[in-house]
Amino acid sequence: MNKQLLFVKRPVGPAEADTWSLVDTEIPDLKDGEILIKQHYISLDPAMRGWMNDSKSYIEPMALGSVMRAGSVGEIVKVNNHPSFKIGDFISAYGGVQKYAVSNGQGCYKVDPKLAPLPTYIGTLGMPGMTAYFGILEVGKIKEGDVVVVSGAAGAVGSIVGQIAKLKGCHVVGIAGGPEKCKYIIDELGFDGAIDYKNEAVRARLKEECPKGLDVYFDNVGGEILDIALSRLKMRARIVICGAISQYNNKMAIKGPSNYLSLLVNRASMQGMVVFDWADRYGEAAKVMGTWLAEGKLKSKEAVFEGIENFPETFNRLFSGEKLGKLVLKVIED
Numbered sequence: 114m115n116k117q118l119l120f121v122k123r124p125v126g127p128a129e130a131d132t133w134s135l136v137d138t139e140i141p142d143l144k145d146g147e148i149l150i151k152q153h154y155i156s157l158d159p160a161m162r163g164w165m166n167d168s169k170s171y172i173e174p175m176a177l178g179s180v181m182r183a184g185s186v187g188e189i190v191k192v193n194n195h196p197s198f199k200i201g202d203f204i205s206a207y208g209g210v211q212k213y214a215v216s217n218g219q220g221c222y223k224v225d226p227k228l229a230p231l232p233t234y235i236g237t238l239g240m241p242g243m244t245a246y247f248g249i250l251e252v253g254k255i256k257e258g259d260v261v262v263v264s265g266a267a268g269a270v271g272s273i274v275g276q277i278a279k280l281k282g283c284h285v286v287g288i289a290g291g292p293e294k295c296k297y298i299i300d301e302l303g304f305d306g307a308i309d310y311k312n313e314a315v316r317a318r319l320k321e322e323c324p325k326g327l328d329v330y331f332d333n334v335g336g337e338i339l340d341i342a343l344s345r346l347k348m349r350a351r352i353v354i355c356g357a358i359s360q361y362n363n364k365m366a367i368k369g370p371s372n373y374l375s376l377l378v379n380r381a382s383m384q385g386m387v388v389f390d391w392a393d394r395y396g397e398a399a400k401v402m403g404t405w406l407a408e409g410k411l412k413s414k415e416a417v418f419e420g421i422e423n424f425p426e427t428f429n430r431l432f433s434g435e436k437l438g439k440l441v442l443k444v445i446e447d
């Protein structure tokens with residue numbers, strides 16, 4: 114039998130428990146060319162909140178009644194005549210929030226649990242890590258000596274952005290919620306400075322941390338913090354619009370930046386990004402980051418919670434910030 118979390122109600126504002134329904138279903142017989150994945154870990158991502166809205170985006174909105182869309186990592190336990198996968202392979206997939214996923218293998222790729230723990234393949238070596246890598250290098254175009262500021266700095270994307278920028282010789286300041294996260298990004302990840310946006314005045318602290326302004330702002334949160342960052346740009350600064358988590362649960366319209374004329378004054382640029390645009394280069398990034406991980410130059414942290422039935426409560430930790438690192442749900446024993 115399978116356990117599936119169905120998406121049954123489009124939320125307005127934060128997603129409440131009645132957004133989903135947990136059901137027991139039978140695992141169907143595999144058609145020719147299909148595989149059955151026993152899912153070990155499911156990825157919880159802020160983007161999921163956007164997928165619940167019935168509006169145009171970079172991906173189709175989720176249909177009501179469908180299995181909650183999610184990245185996952187698991188083991189193939191059954192195969193019906195697939196050219197690329199066999200029983201026992203571990204793979205990364207978009208398996209959704211369920212114990213077992215049937216797939217034709219599209220978008221799936223093999224991972225090696227001996228090289229890195231499985232959750233790392235949906236974190237640093239998965240979609241968030243790819244976002245950080247291509248976002249800071251290709252969109253942020255960092256160079257040695259740049260002053261780089263990143264929000265959501267203790268999270269899945271932000272923590273990797275900051276570490277890559279440090280590896281490239283930048284001065285890195287992170288913005289995160291709470292003293293524990295701020296201590297973590299400095300002591301454990303080697304950031305040069307940290308601003309606790311929940312307890313400190315961000316505008317004044319950003320001035321202290323970057324007295325001459327910033328070259329790159331990697332934005333994961335949007336809202337007021339984006340506006341403040343815009344007020345501290347250096348000439349030809351780059352702003353990477355990666356996400357705007359502070360706005361995802363809005364019941365009203367998104368709050369846009371009012372300081373945008375700073376782009377004009379400073380000949381700066383602000384560019385949005387979607388990680389899927391670099392899909393054909395994920396292998397290259399995984400190789401580089403895998404080497405950094407093995408050499409201890411890059412640290413990866415996952416916050417692992419357990420049980421599909423705990424998905425709604427766990428999902429909301431993305432917004433409350435009650436987790437450190439990449440948020441992951443463990444579904445089945447390794």
Ligand SMILES: NC(=O)c1ccc[n+]([C@@H]2O[C@H](COP(=O)([O-])OP(=O)(O)OC[C@H]3O[C@@H](n4cnc5c(N)ncnc54)[C@H](OP(=O)(O)O)[C@@H]3O)[C@@H](O)[C@H]2O)c1
Nearest residue numbers: 159244268269270289290333356357358359386387388434
């Ligand atoms: N464009 C792309 O292709 C792409 C791909 C992946 C992710 N993203 C975006 O990247 C961002 C980070 O994603 P992630 O997976 O790395 O998540 P994450 O940072 O691991 O988790 C979300 C974090 O956001 C912070 N947060 C929540 N509400 C906030 C608010 N109102 N103001 C400021 N911070 C808030 C919380 O940290 P604190 O405790 O510090 O508040 C929370 O831990 C998201 O906006 C996501 O949508 C974009």
